Amino acid sequence: MSRLETTDHLEENTHPTLLITADTVCLFLHIAREYFKYHDLFGYILPTSIGIEVAVYQGIIREKPSSKEEARQFIKSYSGGQATVVGSVVVTNLTKGIRKGAWERSEVYFHEIPDEVIDSLIEEGIILNVAGGLMLEHPLTLPFVDTVIGTADHVMGLPRSLTEKLIQEAL
Template sequence: MSSAMASSMAKNSSPFKVVLGSSSPARREILADMGYEFTVMCADIDERAIRREKPEELVKALAEAKAEAIKLKLHGEDSAQERDQPTILITSDQVMVSKGMIRERPKGQEEAREFIKGYSGDKAFAVNYVLVTNLSNGASKGGWDIPELCGYAHSDDGCEFDLEFVLSSTEMNYTKSSNRCMFWFLQIYFHHIPEDFIQSVVKEGHMTCVAGGLKLTHPSVLPFIKQLIGTMDSVRGLPRELTERLIQEVLGAK
């Protein structure tokens, strides 16, 4: 493997190799807690060059682009022994949705301030997409982890969502699945966030360098979260249940 890959040990060894295509410490921790040994490799792509209007389309496109970039890096580097053992690649992406707008990692302090102010006394949604690729045979499975509040049209190419309805709905909470798409419901409701807290967070910087511009799991942020409907691993960017299901599906694919 490339020298750019850093080894990360987990609880138990697996009969297959795992590559995590992310530099996120949170995703590393979640995957390790799931019991996997894995290596880490970053895609190093220009995410801002990839644009989509809908959040579910954007996270899917970014996860796929990361996978393609990493596959190119790995091409020709594997040995015969590695080809004999299944190797899976996990890539993912997350955006927040607030007031009908997609919130990625902020470009700077002013945008981070704008994002956080928008959350104050309101709600936001975390939209995740996870892609698992079997590098040994090329099979891949992907799934969204987004609010499943609206009717959707399912096709072989994916799903379409009525985002306006999603943003105006708060009561429904259920899960549907298919061979192609899986949905989990995740909403974050916020208390009022004081201006002085926003200023201090933006000035420090380390809590705003994430999708949505606010590290929701930080102890100083938790008091401002009124309600979280969903799982903390989804907030952190790697939904455990979805990821495990995709791993098992891609390992079983011929």
């Protein structure tokens, strides 16, 4: 879990904007570009799509839970409340060297989540592998989702319409 840095000179009623950068994305794109200099994939343009996603709760960035205890804390905090998902997509056309990127934000509002459901999710263990322990599409979680502002595919990992838009721009 990481904390967002804040400054003393934020304007009143503003919300912090999260900018995510990843050296690993840049490294991957560099390696892929070098590979495709020497390996033409049947003459096709190959756009690569990288998505990075985190959950944000009360200004705190939540990546994958590091333990069952942290997963329990995450899910209990969403119960009857809200979580924000911030994700970024970078699409690179390796043939033309064009890179396009953007970010998107969605909000998920939850009904109260019973302790038995939280226990079952944690015992199953799959929520330990997702940002913020937040798995919208899980059959145990879905009945407790009140409202999604944004798109479900974004919350689940990769915003399809944003990715398609960036691919078109990069072609």
